[in-house]
Amino acid sequence: MTTNATSALPTYMTAKGFCLTSGFWMMVATFMGLLGATELIAPDLTENIGWLVFGRVRPIHVNLVLFGFVTPGLLSSAFYYVPRLLRTELYSEKLGVITVLAWNFALVTVVVSLAMGYSQGREYAEMIWPIDMLIVLAFTLVFINLIMTVAQRKEPILYVSVWYVCAGIVLTAVTFSLGNVIWKPNSGSLVGIPDAILLWFYGHNVFGLLLTPLSAGVAYYVIPRACRAPLYSHTLSLFGFWSLLVVYTHIGTHHLLQVPVPTWLKVISIVDSVAMVIPVMAFLINIWYTAKGKLGEIHADIGAKFVFTGTIMYFFVSIQGSMMALPDVQRVTHFNNWVVAHAHVGVLGFAGMISLGGLYYILPRITGKPLYSRFLADFQYWLILIGVIGFTVVLTIVGLIQGNAWLNGETVYRILPEMHVYYVTRASIGLIIFSSAILGLYNILRSIFFNPGEIS
Amino acid sequence: MKMTPKAVVIGSLLILATIVFVVVFLPYATRIQLPSDIFRDRTAHEADGRAIYIANGCVYCHSQSIRSIDWGLGAERIAQAGDYIQDKPILLGSERTGPDLSQEGGEHPDDWHTAHFINPRYTRPLSIMPAFAFLGMDDIKTLTTYAQGLGLKHADKRIQRQRFWKEKAVRAYESGPEGNVKWLHENVPEGWRNLPNPYPTTEAGLARGHKIYQDFCLGCHSPIGDGMGPAQPHLNPPPLNFTILKDRGVSGGILYYQIMNGITGTAMPYFKRELESEKIWDVGNYVAVYFINQTDADTEPKGIDAAYEP
Ligand code: HEM
Numbered sequence: 001m002t003t004n005a006t007s008a009l010p011t012y013m014t015a016k017g018f019c020l021t022s023g024f025w026m027m028v029a030t031f032m033g034l035l036g037a038t039e040l041i042a043p044d045l046t047e048n049i050g051w052l053v054f055g056r057v058r059p060i061h062v063n064l065v066l067f068g069f070v071t072p073g074l075l076s077s078a079f080y081y082v083p084r085l086l087r088t089e090l091y092s093e094k095l096g097v098i099t100v101l102a103w104n105f106a107l108v109t110v111v112v113s114l115a116m117g118y119s120q121g122r123e124y125a126e127m128i129w130p131i132d133m134l135i136v137l138a139f140t141l142v143f144i145n146l147i148m149t150v151a152q153r154k155e156p157i158l159y160v161s162v163w164y165v166c167a168g169i170v171l172t173a174v175t176f177s178l179g180n181v182i183w184k185p186n187s188g189s190l191v192g193i194p195d196a197i198l199l200w201f202y203g204h205n206v207f208g209l210l211l212t213p214l215s216a217g218v219a220y221y222v223i224p225r226a227c228r229a230p231l232y233s234h235t236l237s238l239f240g241f242w243s244l245l246v247v248y249t250h251i252g253t254h255h256l257l258q259v260p261v262p263t264w265l266k267v268i269s270i271v272d273s274v275a276m277v278i279p280v281m282a283f284l285i286n287i288w289y290t291a292k293g294k295l296g297e298i299h300a301d302i303g304a305k306f307v308f309t310g311t312i313m314y315f316f317v318s319i320q321g322s323m324m325a326l327p328d329v330q331r332v333t334h335f336n337n338w339v340v341a342h343a344h345v346g347v348l349g350f351a352g353m354i355s356l357g358g359l360y361y362i363l364p365r366i367t368g369k370p371l372y373s374r375f376l377a378d379f380q381y382w383l384i385l386i387g388v389i390g391f392t393v394v395l396t397i398v399g400l401i402q403g404n405a406w407l408n409g410e411t412v413y414r415i416l417p418e419m420h421v422y423y424v425t426r427a428s429i430g431l432i433i434f435s436s437a438i439l440g441l442y443n444i445l446r447s448i449f450f451n452p453g454e455i456s
Numbered sequence: 457m458k459m460t461p462k463a464v465v466i467g468s469l470l471i472l473a474t475i476v477f478v479v480v481f482l483p484y485a486t487r488i489q490l491p492s493d494i495f496r497d498r499t500a501h502e503a504d505g506r507a508i509y510i511a512n513g514c515v516y517c518h519s520q521s522i523r524s525i526d527w528g529l530g531a532e533r534i535a536q537a538g539d540y541i542q543d544k545p546i547l548l549g550s551e552r553t554g555p556d557l558s559q560e561g562g563e564h565p566d567d568w569h570t571a572h573f574i575n576p577r578y579t580r581p582l583s584i585m586p587a588f589a590f591l592g593m594d595d596i597k598t599l600t601t602y603a604q605g606l607g608l609k610h611a612d613k614r615i616q617r618q619r620f621w622k623e624k625a626v627r628a629y630e631s632g633p634e635g636n637v638k639w640l641h642e643n644v645p646e647g648w649r650n651l652p653n654p655y656p657t658t659e660a661g662l663a664r665g666h667k668i669y670q671d672f673c674l675g676c677h678s679p680i681g682d683g684m685g686p687a688q689p690h691l692n693p694p695p696l697n698f699t700i701l702k703d704r705g706v707s708g709g710i711l712y713y714q715i716m717n718g719i720t721g722t723a724m725p726y727f728k729r730e731l732e733s734e735k736i737w738d739v740g741n742y743v744a745v746y747f748i749n750q751t752d753a754d755t756e757p758k759g760i761d762a763a764y765e766p
Pocket residue numbers: 123207211212251254255273274276277280314317318319320321322323324325330333334335339342343344345346347350351550
């Protein structure tokens with residue numbers, strides 16, 4: 001603590017580090033997505049290149065998006081706003097930088113191990129044991145840094161963003177360890193149906209206890225600041241926070257509604273999936289009422305614009321999700337590209353948008369200079385918005401074709417040619433998103449390292 | 457409520473612990489450990505194949521979980537918890553880019569799988585499954601063993617059936633074209649053998665037949681029907697060379713029956729799920745007209761003319 005108390009100006013090394021991490025891995029992750037999409041159009045494009053086979057590219061894409069792009073982006077903002085909100089400095093920038101390095105090292109091992117075929121075969125929990133340990137360690141380091149910052153705070157009251165980050169990190173460290181069955185290093189799994197139940201308990205909590213709380217933290221910070229308005233309601237913040245923790249953690253089994261798991265568990269997951277409107281609307285009403293009449297201010301700030309759009313996506317993905325948990329709907333939507341559309345609205349449209357928004361909001365503040373190019377950021381905003389909406393439309397159509405055809409007794413093989421043209425469109429949209437990631441990385445690099453801007 | 461750091465961290469951990477107890481631990485404690493009627497232990501070789509399945513992410517395109525609403529591959533049997541009691545990890549899958557594989561064992565003979573894994577387009581021209589030739593022949597064999605065990609006891613029965621007929625098919629093939637065609641046709645029920653194709657040959661019908669042939673048959677029987685498609689080197693007996701059928705008593709009914717039902721023991725799959733009746737007649741007649749050079753379409757006995765005929 002002493003080291004920090006004496007240093008004059010905060011350097012925000014940790015925030016910058018996570019910002020670069022997010023920008024870089026967004027580029028790699030979206031490239032892997034684009035590659036996978038292309039392989040579904042031209043399966044022999046990478047023939048005989050084992051480490052680029054679709055079944056290895058896909059988990060690399062998914063894990064990099066979650067742990068390489070979105071999470072570090074959200075953490076970058078957190079490492080800026082947590083000390084600010086607590087009127088103190090980060091407990092240790094040194095520890096923070098070590099965390100960034102460990103995090104990136106873990107990501108490299110993720111890519112290499114999955115490309116080489118070292119996988120435990122469980123979605124979102126593919127990584128082998130040593131990498132699981134690295135990730136748990138990284139989360140622990142983040143938690144220590146944040147909680148020690150909280151401990152040395154000069155502001156007695158904890159703002160809602162701080163609750164979300166602290167809870168999100170500690171709960172993820174726990175559910176990640178549980179979900180990856182880290183007490184069984186060899187298989188990293190349980191046996192039979194309980195394995196599926198545990199996996200999807202964890203899998204859903206990646207969105208519910210990691211992406212959602214960290215995104216909510218950023219939204220709760222950026223929107224009131226950008227609007228220069230107090231938060232609409234403290235009661236709603238409290239209600240939204242606790243109901244999120246209680247309800248979200250119950251619903252993982254809605255991924256298993258058509259599988260022989262106990263019926264009572266399915267019923268809980270369906271009922272609570274519908275009940276998700278409570279935490280979702282508590283959060284959204286709070287944010288939207290704070291911004292009421294202030295959309296001009298939000299439009300004027302590129303960071304806030306990203307974040308606000310993210311909250312709208314959150315509305316759609318959650319309403320859609322509640323619908324998808326109904327067994328009658330799932331007869332059509334399960335097992336096909338409808339779910340992939342939903343996943344992209346959630347992870348790119350909601351959490352990804354807010355992650356980028358947080359970065360663009362804090363970049364001028366951690367560099368002390370204006371953003372290198374507001375135009376590029378705005379351009380990226382539109383590319384991603386078009387990308388997410390395009391994905392949703394195209395993949396939802398494919399999903400409906402697949403789901404209805406199967407219900408009607410058509411075979412999987414017969415539908416393949418019908419999907420082709422949509423897959424081509426989807427890959428083109430993927431190219432748009434990949435391009436936007438390159439622009440984003442360029443903008444971040446120039447803003448941090450070669451920024452000609454005036455000192456603000 | 458005052459949100460102190462303790463309230464946030466300890467409070468949320470307590471909530472999590474309670475929920476883990478309810479939605480993870482309780483189902484675990486009450487799990488079904490009784491094997492289902494089809495359950496048997498997996499062999500060591502099958503387990504090795506399963507590891508290859510996991511390493512190459514087959515699970516992202518294939519489910520192993522048949523639902524009550526399914527029609528396709530494996531739909532004869534709905535999944536039960538007791539099927540999975542040794543799966544570690546369980547590989548239910550979350551997307552069906554390819555078909556469900558719960559009951560894949562014995563659907564095809566081993567040689568079909570070899571050709572399919574080397575490049576799925578060899579046996580399924582429109583497939584978007586990746587080629588797995590890079591695994592090498594040893595791993596492809598191991599993977600095939602796993603695929604052939606999917607469905608456990610039910611798979612074993614189907615495999616026995618495949619082996620039984622494979623032996624006869626190979627012997628017939630080795631006896632030369634005359635004997636092979638004789639064997640092939642004597643296994644077609646008599647009613648079908650004497651049945652000509654009841655529909656007239658039309659340009660539109662041939663065009664449809666051509667399209668179906670390209671989408672379903674070409675990788676084995678080849679574009680010119682001589683059985684030398686890219687899958688041929690891996691199949692035994694090799695895909696039929698249609699030209700040998702000329703003047704050997706083939707009929708529209710035989711072609712229809714073989715395409716509909718497949719020839720168990722050989723790589724020739726059944727198409728009754730994939731092709732409606734009209735499509736089977738059309739592709740059969742396409743084969744007859746272009747490759748065998750002999751068609752019985754529209755000859756007697758053909759019954760009452762179909763309503764759509766001009
Ligand atoms: C009220 C909120 C939500 C509900 C009730 C919900 C519901 C669902 C359901 C039922 C599925 C499974 C679909 C199936 O397999 O048939 C699903 C999948 C998914 N959801 Fe949500 N969702 C919600 C919000 C979100 C959010 C906010 C995100 C992202 C941050 C998200 C990301 C995903 C992803 C990535 C999948 C795909 C999982 C897979 O790999 O199969 N969801 N959701």
